[in-house]
Amino acid sequence: MINFNRRTRVFVSKEPTDMRASYDTLFSKAKGVLNQDPLSGHLFVFINAKRTSIKCLYWDGTGLVLICKRLNKGTFSRINPLFKGEVVLTPAEFALFFEGASFERRFIDSPKEKRFPVSQELPQREISI
Numbered sequence: 089m090i091n092f093n094r095r096t097r098v099f100v101s102k103e104p105t106d107m108r109a110s111y112d113t114l115f116s117k118a119k120g121v122l123n124q125d126p127l128s129g130h131l132f133v134f135i136n137a138k139r140t141s142i143k144c145l146y147w148d149g150t151g152l153v154l155i156c157k158r159l160n161k162g163t164f165s166r167i168n169p170l171f172k173g174e175v176v177l178t179p180a181e182f183a184l185f186f187e188g189a190s191f192e193r194r195f196i197d198s199p200k201e202k203r204f205p206v207s208q209e210l211p212q213r214e215i216s217i
Contacts, residue, residue, distance in 0.1 A: 092179035097130045100175040102167050104137035111152050114145045122174065126152075131182065139163040142186075157186065165191035 099122050109117070114134060118126040126132065132145040140163055144155040165185060167175055177185060185191055 092131070092182075094179075096179055098133060098177040098179065098182040099124055099130060100133045100167055100177060101135070102171070102175060105134035105143065107136045107141045107143060107156075109134070109143065111145070111154060114143060114154070115152065118145060133177075133182070133185075135164055135167065139166065159188055162188055164188060167191075 099118070101117060101121055103117075103121060105114075105117065114132065115126045117134065118124055118132040122132060124130065124132070126145060127147045129147055129149070134143045134145070135141070141156070141158040142164055146153040146155065165188075181191070
């Protein structure tokens with residue numbers, strides 16, 4: 089079973105991937121194409137050219153896990169290859185993507201994560217009874 093937490097990042101390859109690729113090839117792509125450490129515990133997503141199949145590579149601490157999915161009908165959302173930065177999804181966004189939801193406006197509509205300094209406490213509300 090794969091457990092994601094808020095620190096788990098989902099890296100998506102913008103380049104189409106041959107779905108005959110297995111552990112070693114996807115491991116190499118995670119290092120070479122995505123410039124990430126495949127043993128980091130993050131999830132790496134690879135999509136075929138037709139966008140009908142995906143493979144996900146994940147290190148669970150004891151070994152590499154490969155998750156594959158082929159849609160019966162329809163396609164996975166398009167990943168813009170012209171997007172300047174790396175494509176990183178949250179675990180919640182990945183769950184929607186994995187189900188086949190549309191992400192075409194994701195890079196326009198997705199809000200930035202708001203971070204608070206560790207020493208700053210969140211404001212407390214007074215409750216009157």
